Amino acid sequence: MSTDIIQTNKNWLVWARKSVNYDEETVAQKMNINKEKIRDWERTGKITYSQLIKLSEICQVAPHMFFSKADPVYEKPIVDFRTLENKKIEISPDINFELRNAKNKRETLLDIEDESEDFHVKEFKLKDYSCTSSDDVVNILNNVLEMSKAKRNQRKLNYWISKMEDLGILVFQFYGIPPKDLRGYVLYYDKLPIIGINHRETENGRKFTLFHELAHLLLKKEGLSNFESYNLNNDIEVQCNYIAGEVLVPNKDIDYRVKNGEIKDFTNSNLIKKLANYYKVSGEVIVRKFLMGDYINSKDYEIYKNDLNKYLFPTSKKNSKKSIKKQKEDITVEEKEKRKKETNRRIAQKTITENGDYYISSLIYAYYNDILTLLDIARNLDVSIDIVKSIIQIMDEKWRD
Incomplete structure (x- = not known):
């Protein structure tokens, strides 16, 4: 059967590749075939079963889609505010997969809502606000989030993610994309809008990105978004940077410190670190506040560029895997089981972080109400059933606390 030629809707073969921005050459390399074969499939719709399965895995689509009689509808490309050295950069397949996955998760919650009379997806509480200026947005966020000096200086990332979820926003963290390519994204809906932030940034870096989005x-x-430039060309990115910076580190605070003589040398590394630690933000936020407040002018920036750029363009966290040779050890069955549980729990916690408490809690609700099975959740989260059980255990512990 795997070598039998089957007839598909050729337009879906084309869509599967183009929707994630793969070119023919890339797909051909991944499938270890000539790119002429790709062109032949997309011209005729004829492909072997085994090749179809492999193509569906590469493009991350369900195989049954290729047999749809209706032609695919191409979504309008998302607005790209990113720049790299003041030049536009391509939206990579990894970014397209991340956006598709985020949209699918949102659809999952809407499906659960349809299946249950008692489960209601949160409305986006800020959807009816009309903002005419950056200061309007700052005032709204300060009021809605009940922002105070204590909260600015003490609350960590998880607290703010929880606050966003309370507003009816899905917050996801992605792992596989370098921050220089993507720091965050927003998908707007009146119901369940989505914010994505890059887990490979530092915690305080993610905190700023969260407020930027x-x-x-x-x-x-x-x-x-990636705002990887000192002189941003896009007005929206400049505006969102200003809003995030003003909510987390108000200009009046900086002005007060300057007037009191507490801040004198705006390029001093120790001062930047001290302020970043006080406000629980990255050094980048402090440097940008100085730049946007004209405390550091273009001439100063050029002189101290090397020192300041380590804050403006921090290197991403690297998963350094050191090769350590371990001696073979004899361990008991009980120890093996203990290690397995610890591993499962680590993976479970990472999965919760990636998807957010609200999304995970909604899946568990659907499980307890016989809308989803453990296998459904495992497939949705791309983990094993054992991991799902660990996730449920962790969430139950949270709820008990």
């Missing part, structure tokens, strides 16, 4: 939501400007 929240500003995008208030402005109803969805898109991709």
